[in-house]
Amino acid sequence: MKNRRQQLILQAVEKGEVSTQEQIIEYLRAHGEAAAQATVSRDVKVLGLRKSAGPGGRTSYELPPSSAESARRRTVLGSSILSVEGAGNIACVRCSPGMAQGVCAFLDAMPPEGVIGSLAGDDSIFLLCRGEAEMRAVVEVVLGFAGE
Secondary structure (H helix, E strand, C coil), rough: CHHHHHHHHHHHHHHHHCCCCCHHHHHHHHCEEEEEEHHHHHHHHHHCCCEEEEEEEEEECCCCCCCCHHHHHHHHHHEEEEEEEECCCCEEEEEECCHHHHHHHHHCCEEEEECCCCCCCCCCCEEECHHHHHHHHHHHHHHHHCCC
C-alpha cells in the first residue's frame, strides 16, 4: 500500500499535475488510494520532492535532480536497514553488519529534521534528536528509507 501510494505520487509529479499536498491527496483519491495530509507530508520528505517555480511563476513539486541516484540509494538503504526503534530522544537504526557507516553518511548528508547528531558503529546508528516528538518523526522517515 505504501509503495503503491509513493509510486502514484511520483507519477503525479512526473506528469506535472501537483503543486500542493492537497492536489496530491486528490490525485491519490482519484486512483483509489486514501491518504491523510500527514502521510503525504512524510511521503514528500521520503521521496525527496521539492517545489520549484515553472513557467509563469507557477510552483509545482519536482523530483530531485538525480532521481536515479536517489532511487539507487533508497534500494541500498532498504536492503541495509534492518530495524529502527526509538527511546526518549534517541533513534536506534540497526543495519546489516558493516553497513552502518554508509547508512549514517547518507543520513548525515540530508539529515532528517530534528537530528542533532549521529554516531555509527559496525551495525548500529544512534541518532540524537531534539526531543521525543522529533525522534518519532525521524523513526518514520528512516523507516520510509527502509521501505517499511
